[in-house]
Amino acid sequence: METGKRKKIFIADDDRDILQIMHLMLQTKPYEVETTSNAKNIFEFEKDLPDLILLDIWMSGVDGREICSQLKKNERTKNIPVIFISANSNIKKIAEQYHADGYIAKPFEMEYFLSKIDDMLGAERPVEPVGI
């Protein structure tokens, strides 16, 4: 992970309101935020890989679980922490099953949401060379 640079968070959710809310909440913190309502974009990262990915599970025709699996299989992206954000009541089980690094159930408290992200980005994680 690069240091001296703002941590970048990539958010994928098909609900534009929720995207905006998360973006607004994260603006209270020194993070760089990129959002998309089409999770397929997630594989278009060329150079600037995010430090954290927030992923909705059900996104109009796109399955967040499948995206997570692919991210974890890909050498370039497998070490990027992924947090599932969903209203699915089985979110905890799904997160475990698809090896996500955490989950946030909708609806969520702003305070909890921000602390979870702080924890995730502040935590020391084993980093393998990603070749960029």
Next chain:
Amino acid sequence: MEATAKKNEDFFAEIEELKSQLEEAQDTIEAIRSGEVDAFVVKNDNGHRLYTLKSADQTYRIFIEKMTEGAVTVNQDGIILYSNTSFANMVNLPLGKVLGFHFDEFIPGESRASVQQLVKDAWNEEKKAEILLPGKDKKPLPVLLSLNSLEIDGGIALSIIVTDLSYQKETEQQLKQKNKELEEAQLVTKHLNAQLEQTVKERTNELFESREHFKFLADNIPTIVWTANAKGVIDYFNNRWFEYTGEEKMNSANDLLCCLHEDDKEKYIALWTEAVALGTPFEMVHRFKKADGEYRWHFSHALPFKNNVEVVTWFGISTDIDDQQRAIERKDEFISIASHELKTPVTSIKGYVQILRFNFEREGNTVAAELLARVDNQINKLSTLINDLLDVRKIENGQFQFHESVFDFNELVNEVVEETGRALVDRNIVCELDHTRQVKGDRNKIGQVISNFIDNAGKYSPADTSIFVRTTNNGNSIKLMVQDFGMGIPKDQQSKVFERFFRVTGEAENTYAGLGLGLYISAEIMKRHEGCIGLISDKGKGSTFYFELKRAD
């Protein structure tokens, strides 16, 4: 006078003479009987005549005298020349009243003519006849007369052996009686047999009819019906089975298993084996393969039919519940989707409210921030309701999942009190907690129970009253109590408060919000933690809800 005196003298003399003759005769008889004489002389009108017992041997005479049969010898005139004591006893007379008398005199009138003829014939050939003699106490004595002519001393005498048949007759009579009884018994038996045969016939008919009724009923209901023997081996399927499976006949006792869905087989075999072993009812929801290959959900239920001791047969029905099952699945899916869809706008509303609140707080607009905090609380209540609906569905489907961890109990209580307290600004929540303990369980779900207790306390008690939250350590368990001073719950409704959809009934019942799911879910959570849950309440005085859990430390 003189002539009369003379006559009297004559009579006396004659009597004396007769007495003398009688004594002489008795002596003679005794002598003959005892074998002292072999011959004697009898004086009659024709002068003296010598009677010898030429062939008589003393031994035989004694033998004859001692034998139980009566033995009599008569001359051609029918006069008894000899009689043993047995005959005298038979006719119930002393021997002196027998000897020298005519044999006819001892024969009763009704038999006399036939006996006379018999005696007459017996001189030529041996004769036998059964007659009745007047025995003792006027009781007729059945006897067999055996008549045989004997040459004695150049003359001919008739020997008559009189055999007492009373014992034989009695035996015969008894035999006859027994035979009669036997015949009667046989008759009764025959009658009973006939009755039994009739009963069996009727029962067989009834059974046949009953079986036919059963088959008719079984074959005409839209449900699979089967029977199995005591060992659990299927021996009958109704028409519906064959229609459903497309089979034409029973192939083997394993037909049913062959139609089970692979995923259901193991459980089905285990449950069925257990039911058969214990003789207890069997129940399972499973899938059966249809003729076209489709698997449809069925509810199978079998009951053992027992005589007094053991299972005789099993009656089973398998009802197609596929449509209902699909409806339940659709309902579950609907709840799942609906709750997801409800949560999405709730998430947006909550998010915007929190951002606005954050901004107002930052700007120092505490009034607006406070109002938004209240909106946020209402949104949380809405979230709880949505989650309750989901939890109930999960409890019903056995999908209520728990994530165990060991945690600090007081920390959780304080956290929940702080969180729920925010929405209960006009209640004074007083915490009186015992030393903290470690508890093993699902932290969120136990928190959900505490939160539910405090929410209810707030909902059912007036503003500005206190709510006590207490914990006590008892041995190896920890107890949490939430006490309010509200309306309380009537005794007759207390046992129902943990039931699904329960809401206190009464005058103001519709004035309280809620679906009646919170305590039902709380009870399920405690049940799954092997804890207990309960309440103490007096109407009008308030309620104390409590639960007790085992400590992990």
